[in-house]
Amino acid sequence: MRLTVSFYFLIGILFYISITPFIFSFSQTTLILDLLIFAALAYSINFITGMTGYVSFGHVFFMAVGSYTLVYMSKVFNLYPLFTIPLVGLIGALFAFVIGYITLRFRGVYFALSTLVIALASYYIVLVIPALGANEGLIFNVRFEPLIWFYTIFSIVALEAIITYFINHSRTGYAIRAIKDDEDAAIALGINSMRIKLILFIISGTFGALAGGVFAWSTAHVYPTEIFDLQFSLQMLAMILIGGMGTVFGPFIGAAIVYLLTYYLITILPNGQLIIIGLAVILVALFVPMGIVGSLRNKIKQIKQVVE
Amino acid sequence: MVDTLLLFSDIVYGLLLGCIFSVMALGLNLIWGVIKIVNIAHGEFIMLGAYSAYFLNLFFNINPIISALLNTIFGLGLGLIFYFALIHKELRNKETITLQDEMVTLVATFGLSLFLSTLALLLFSGNSVGINWSIGSIYVGFLYIPLGALYVAITSLFIIYFVHIFLTKTYLGNAIRAYSQDIIATQLIGANPTKIAAIATSIGIALTMLSGSLLTVWIPVGINPYMGSLYAPISFVIVVMGGKGKMWGSLVGGLIMGVIIDTAQIFIPPTLAYAIAFLILIPILLISKEGILK
Numbered sequence: 001m002r003l004t005v006s007f008y009f010l011i012g013i014l015f016y017i018s019i020t021p022f023i024f025s026f027s028q029t030t031l032i033l034d035l036l037i038f039a040a041l042a043y044s045i046n047f048i049t050g051m052t053g054y055v056s057f058g059h060v061f062f063m064a065v066g067s068y069t070l071v072y073m074s075k076v077f078n079l080y081p082l083f084t085i086p087l088v089g090l091i092g093a094l095f096a097f098v099i100g101y102i103t104l105r106f107r108g109v110y111f112a113l114s115t116l117v118i119a120l121a122s123y124y125i126v127l128v129i130p131a132l133g134a135n136e137g138l139i140f141n142v143r144f145e146p147l148i149w150f151y152t153i154f155s156i157v158a159l160e161a162i163i164t165y166f167i168n169h170s171r172t173g174y175a176i177r178a179i180k181d182d183e184d185a186a187i188a189l190g191i192n193s194m195r196i197k198l199i200l201f202i203i204s205g206t207f208g209a210l211a212g213g214v215f216a217w218s219t220a221h222v223y224p225t226e227i228f229d230l231q232f233s234l235q236m237l238a239m240i241l242i243g244g245m246g247t248v249f250g251p252f253i254g255a256a257i258v259y260l261l262t263y264y265l266i267t268i269l270p271n272g273q274l275i276i277i278g279l280a281v282i283l284v285a286l287f288v289p290m291g292i293v294g295s296l297r298n299k300i301k302q303i304k305q306v307v308e
Numbered sequence: 309m310v311d312t313l314l315l316f317s318d319i320v321y322g323l324l325l326g327c328i329f330s331v332m333a334l335g336l337n338l339i340w341g342v343i344k345i346v347n348i349a350h351g352e353f354i355m356l357g358a359y360s361a362y363f364l365n366l367f368f369n370i371n372p373i374i375s376a377l378l379n380t381i382f383g384l385g386l387g388l389i390f391y392f393a394l395i396h397k398e399l400r401n402k403e404t405i406t407l408q409d410e411m412v413t414l415v416a417t418f419g420l421s422l423f424l425s426t427l428a429l430l431l432f433s434g435n436s437v438g439i440n441w442s443i444g445s446i447y448v449g450f451l452y453i454p455l456g457a458l459y460v461a462i463t464s465l466f467i468i469y470f471v472h473i474f475l476t477k478t479y480l481g482n483a484i485r486a487y488s489q490d491i492i493a494t495q496l497i498g499a500n501p502t503k504i505a506a507i508a509t510s511i512g513i514a515l516t517m518l519s520g521s522l523l524t525v526w527i528p529v530g531i532n533p534y535m536g537s538l539y540a541p542i543s544f545v546i547v548v549m550g551g552k553g554k555m556w557g558s559l560v561g562g563l564i565m566g567v568i569i570d571t572a573q574i575f576i577p578p579t580l581a582y583a584i585a586f587l588i589l590i591p592i593l594l595i596s597k598e599g600i601l602k
Binding site: 053055057102103105106107108109110112113114116117118120121122124125127128230231233234237238241269271272274275277278279280281282285286289 | 346398408411416419420426430537541548579583589
């Protein structure tokens, strides 16, 4: 496979992000850490919703799975949180396989509704499981080590972005775009759509869980009302919508916009940031459904080389 | 051994509650069945209806049944705004709705749902409130039935009957049903599709807000900005169970759902009962997307 200009562009950006802790002040680095958690979530939902067009409202579920796994393992077995990360990914993949195997049979609105009810139902189920702290959640002791958090989440985001690039530029990438445009036609062409969707959903669930795990690690707790909050699902959708669905750079740009918007609005209007984000989602969905990267790509030919 | 009397009374309460669920699902079903769009913000319109009943009761001492009628008027207005702001752009000049349009409206209404619940959180705070409407209860055989719940259930059945008459006996109702089957044919008989879609949507929203008002009888301290996330999934399950576009399916589905939620709470914690009620959606979809109540 011949690497395009955009690959080197991507590597350049990732390299720049990797050295930010040495350039910026400490408080700015923690800001970038939060931004990277958002970006990891955005890339994770991008694998399924962005690429295939299957809207997953319940993606917050995988985030919660990751958070609970990390906190539970580190607390009960007294493991260093970083060592639980592989397990977090594995559990995320397992849940994604089971849920995807059932729900990916449904198309359009039925898939969206089933993911939504799974996320809501799992919240009510967690509330009655004493081992998971029922309605109080779990708190655990962590050492304050922002650099390790930073590089863990950075590796996750870098991996996601590179995987996204290679999927988009492979033969499977064409198959995925065919599924998004017309699934029946894709199946008629001999594309095994169920297998492709399931693999994407598993990748998506794994990374969602990993991002959730790092989120819980850096905040040292997991509370059910917080972690199952559908606002995370909305923010994830907002990020890929604003940035550009299924693109390599879209999720990152979207994450930066949504995160900075949230960060500044939260001081002006506490709790009110969702009003603005909700409005932004409505407007973008209706008027700019391609997102920033998608629209720019169609308008300006030169940009196409850099972002494709 | 579970007390038979307890089980029986819970079935009765479940049926009474189910009547309201039916109206709630009918609002969703009308929009889903006619213009083929799922309103993810359905629960937030229920929440708005409940808050409007609460404030009408607080300031003017109006009981939930009267405020349900007032809510219908608010709902018709809000429904028109909802249609022209969010839905119209995707439906205009289209004969069938593609997956792409469906995705856009899903995401847009999801944005609306978070927008409305956050707005409610800012305006009304996160505390739960409720209406104290105690007008006594009657003693039938061996169980007490609160009169409020009984009147509300009767009102619900009347509303469902009324909607049925409207859809089958009036010109507008027939036009709405025609639109749900074939948009081009509707244009051929000289009906304006935009007008019909807008009217159907606003009636759907009106029914939703009305059900929110009726629901306040059952939740003495349960009106809060998050209540939508409880009642919206219930409505989705009912509509899928009964089959979209099928009114009687919604009625029967609502009653079944009411009984399931109420009786399951005898055996398991209430939150788990709701979780099970939500998850019923998946086996139903695996069996048939057209509903399992024929």
